[in-house]
Amino acid sequence: MEEEKQKRYEALKQIWDEVFALTTSPLYEYRTKNNYFPVMGEGSHFAPIIFVGEAPGRNEAIQGRPFVGAAGKILNELLEKAGIKREDVYITNIVKDRPPENRDPLPSEIAAYSGFLDRQIMILQPKVIVGLGRYSAKYVMEKLGLMDKVESISLMHGRVYEGEAGYGKVIVVPLYHPAVAVYDPRKKSELLKDFLVLKTLV
Ligand code: URA
Numbered sequence: 661m662e663e664e665k666q667k668r669y670e671a672l673k674q675i676w677d678e679v680f681a682l683t684t685s686p687l688y689e690y691r692t693k694n695n696y697f698p699v700m701g702e703g704s705h706f707a708p709i710i711f712v713g714e715a716p717g718r719n720e721a722i723q724g725r726p727f728v729g730a731a732g733k734i735l736n737e738l739l740e741k742a743g744i745k746r747e748d749v750y751i752t753n754i755v756k757d758r759p760p761e762n763r764d765p766l767p768s769e770i771a772a773y774s775g776f777l778d779r780q781i782m783i784l785q786p787k788v789i790v791g792l793g794r795y796s797a798k799y800v801m802e803k804l805g806l807m808d809k810v811e812s813i814s815l816m817h818g819r820v821y822e823g824e825a826g827y828g829k830v831i832v833v834p835l836y837h838p839a840v841a842v843y844d845p846r847k848k849s850e851l852l853k854d855f856l857v858l859k860t861l862v
Pocket of ligand 1: 720839
């Protein structure tokens with residue numbers, strides 16, 4: 661166990677070093693100009709669930725931590741209400757650097773960073789992968805062999821799919837992005853219902 665812990669830590673650290681040094685990234689200049697950090701992810705290296713967000717916002721890029729702004733507050737609340745401890749899960753994003761003005765990630769940005777997410781998944785080997793928001797949901801569904809099941813997030817959210825990861829079968833659950841609940845209380849109650857589904861999976 662200690663050996664596996666060290667192995668995972670080192671493999672994740674290696675990814676962090678590579679992202680930090682990724683001068684060819686379309687977001688590298690924006691990061692360095694603003695003294696931002698890349699956001700790799702945080703949580704248990706033995707988490708049964710990985711949450712995959714889209715990209716860091718300003719607060720996240722300042723602190724180098726995922727989901728610490730307004731969307732993070734909602735995520736924390738949902739986790740708490742579902743009885744899931746934040747430190748027991750792993751939280752990351754597809755895109756590791758902040759896109760300007762919190763715009764949606766571009767296909768070129770997803771292409772530049774998604775390989776790092778793929779490696780994180782292979783290292784952590786979670787039982788459940790949650791795609792937060794339409795970009796992440798689509799990416800993880802496609803990556804895990806569920807491309808023919810991709811629909812709009814309003815149809816997929818809260819459904820439980822069985823995908824195939826490099827290490828074996830994996831449960832995939834698309835959810836609304838917590839940021840949508842900041843201004844829409846109806847989405848928040850849908851998210852809560854979906855989080856209660858998650859709780860039954862672990
Ligand atoms: N939104 C995301 O998708 N990821 C974060 O880390 C923060 C906000």
